Amino acid sequence: MKKRREKTTEDYEKDSAVSSVIAGVIMIIIALWILATNVTWVSFAISLLLIAVGGFLIFIKRAERKREAALKDENSPQSVSHRKELDRKIQKAAQKAHYHKGLKGELYYRTVKIAVGLFIFALFLLLFVIAESSLPYIIIAGAMAIGAVIFLIHAASGKDYKQALAAFKAADGGSAEDAESEFAEGALFRCGGDAVCVGRDCIFGCMGLKTEVIPMKIVVWMFMNQKLQYNYYNGVYTGKTKQFFINFCTSGGRIFTYSCSEEGGILIIDEVHHNDTGVLAGWSDELWELYAKDPAGFLEAAVGAVMPSPYELAGKNDTRK
Incomplete structure (x- = not known):
């Protein structure tokens, strides 16, 4: 074939x-x-x-x-306007980054509030459908209400928060109080369903309801990558959008990837460098080859490599439909 x-x-x-x-x-x-x-x-x-x-x-x-x-063209009006708008977004995101709740507030109380809101919406929708619609719509609304109840029970159990504490203990060996302090003092950046919080010694990566804790000491390289999203409506092309991701590469060969905004990715790189200047940043094919060959010896092998800008993007021409 x-x-x-x-x-x-x-x-x-x-x-x-x-x-x-x-x-x-x-x-x-x-x-x-x-x-x-x-x-x-x-x-x-x-x-x-x-x-x-x-x-x-x-x-x-x-x-x-x-x-x-x-x-x-760096001197074109469009390029100048884009840089000004990006600078404005960076300043706004930097101001918001340190005004957030603690780990329990983000992973438990915030999730419970969302679950309660969804439950109330699903309940009112079910009552409205029962009064106004036919059986198929009642079944759909009932299924949504059941899903909201299950999510509310899951949120109230605090399972995600407990798993994050366990991950922090496994990665850092610290207590729940240490985890709260690390997260509260860190810089938090959200994008869609993902979030990255850069602390002193750890990076908290949240993807949906799952939180991973990455010790800063095992991160050897980080880079942003860009993908182009081609958008269609009923088969008609309506334009393309850029999607950005931040990648943390560890000495063990594992790569953690999270969605980010363009300004968020820039600030995440700056925050990590502020806490640990030993982490290399920025994409180049040469660095990728060195990392793929030997993640554990990456920093030593990269000493003689040409260093890109910390904000150099990978996958500028990648596509995802």
Whole structure:
């Protein structure tokens, strides 16, 4: 059987361009057909809207390419504007990073509040559906209510908080009070369902309900990577977004990866360097080859390597549909 070729960035770019042009042309044709068959102020307004949307879809890829080219020029207005906006986001994120609850507050009380909110919503939804809808909708709403109850019980048990304390004890050997102090004094950065808290001696990585504790002493390298998300709505290309991830590479060969914002990743790197200047930062193919070959001897092997910027990204052309 012939092996299926993996899609490249060029493939995604071509697919998205074809999709948007076809959708744009179809919308313009529909608009012209409406004008040709029924000329009223309503049909005229609808046709203008369809033509505007169609034109946007036809030229969206061209606009994306122009913006990407402008961002590569450090002196372009777009590049200057992007740097100013990024600086503003960095300052805002830095101010928020140290204003957060302790470990129990984040992993127990915060989760319980979310669970209670979901339970109340599910309960009201179930009562409304029972009064207004048919049996299939009642079954769906009932299943949601049961799921909310299960989540509330799980949250109230404090299982996630207890597991985080156990992970801290295994990684650092400290007590619950040490874990609370380490987390409370650390800098916390959230992105989606992930969160990273950089403490003095440990990094707390939260992915959903799971919290991993990474001793700073075993982290030898960290880097950000970027993936391009191609967005479609009913098969029509609507644009692409950038996703950022922070990666912590340990001397044991394990890599911990968490979602982050662009400004969050920059600040995480700065926080780790503030607490431990021995951790290398920034991506290069040479560093990756050295790490893949010997994680335990990475720092010694990297002494003669050319060091990239600490904020140099990996996977700039990676894609995920």
